[in-house]
Amino acid sequence: MDEMNQFKEKVLNEYPRLGLQDSFHFSCHIGVPCFTQCCADVTIFLTPYDILRLKQRLGITSQEFLEQHTLSPFTKDQRLPVIVLRMGEDEHKRCPFVSENGCRVYEDRPWACRMYPLGLASPRESDGSDDSGEFYFLMRDPDCQGWDAGRQYTVAEWLDEQEVILYNRMGESFQQITLHDFFQKGNSLSPEQIEMFYLVCYNIDKFRVFVFESTFLKRFDVDAQIVERIRSDDMALLEFGMQWLRFCLFSEQTMTIREEVVQDVRRAAGMDRMK
Template identity: 45%
Template sequence: MGKFEHKLTARDKVIVPVQLTEKTRFRFVCDKGVPCFTECCSDLFICLTPYDIIRLKNNLGLSCDEFLLKYTEPFILPRSGLPVARLKMEGEQKLCPFLLDGGCSVYPDRPVSCRYYPIGMGMFRNTDKKKNEEFYYFVKEGFCQGMGRGKEWTIAEWRKNQGAVEYDEFNQDWMEIIMKKESLGPMKVHPQTLEMFFMVSTNVDRFRDFVFGSRFLEIYDVDEQTVEKIRQSELELLKFGFLWLKKALYNEGPLRLREEAKRPKKKVKPL
């Protein structure tokens, strides 16, 4: 493996095709004492999860619209065809917009993909157990000198230490929505439904306006306790948004139409 590492160029990125578990052990360190410190913060493809966006925009004191306009660009996930936001790199070197000389300026609220590095996380559908399962893999980059050095971790310890567990728990429903769309293969989705997916995934402010500023609560049967929770908390609102997406995309989940909304409208005869 050592000889292989020397053949990597500075920007090469290799996903090691070995499925890891939470008990897999590895050594890794990333701090100012490592010669390649912050070199991994350029020319990145970072798909921002809904929880990433909320943490980042609150860290910066911005509205969702302001954050999306300044720091992101839209992207279509190739397998699912669903629209998401990815972090927009800056300048000729394609640097992360949050990178300063001393390191990450939003470190406490950095995206989940940054928290995992040098581990990658994915999810697959276990048809035998009829449930989704997470898996992990190593990401090796030519410039990285932190792998094989420093403290030894299990992947479970690394996830907890880096705060990734909270992110994964919050984004799980969103990831399952994407996974199901991928597993269904090509299927026609109404453009308005795609717009709704993008809104929930990236802009909790606009979703709040949609829920409370339209006939949404007249159409869907939402109990008063839930209405109050989503009115007070953007995180509860986002969780509710995932439920609504499952209903809109797959007609699944506990969200139900009100009985009066199910009845066909009576045609009014012209005078």
């Protein structure tokens, strides 16, 4: 069992489970002796919304962000690509966004950084529904000195204050894709479909080029107002991309093929039969 699964087993079997109204004391501020020590040598998985916020914050394209700040580790039982924040190459492997005054991208920091000291676990693969068995737990990192000081938070207050709720809402469509029944039934994607997943979820600017500079809009009937929105609005484009992924990965009827394209296909099929 790898390190990640060992930790998950430990959480499921040994950690106290917290609900939204359970409370804890925590205080992290520039005066704690461990300030910013946790922003080093840590594995931070990035969601599509994390990448979108960070690349906007840094004023760079998604392609530049991926190249400069991320890694895409691969394990043999992995069915979809994941992205992690690349730590620095100094001896402490510090996060590229940490400074002596704290996080330089604080308002746009990733979901995982917002959650700490809370963790989220589930006995089975969660689809985010109420009966998924998900629970919160406290990650009592022994080097962290923010414990049992400062104000008391309920779990719900912490999630709200750290804007985790907004990030969760923005991640719902992504979660519905990654936890889709298609995978639960043991199916896997083709390399072309995996490439499309990567493009939509992680390289939003390149996905925009795909939509506007290929025959995409000639093949699919997309409402004119949506076309205008996704031209410049990254979040709208990401939501649109999730609909597109449901169509091209799982054959769901989330996109409408233009009638003339359907006719062309039928004509070509008829001609084939006549040959």
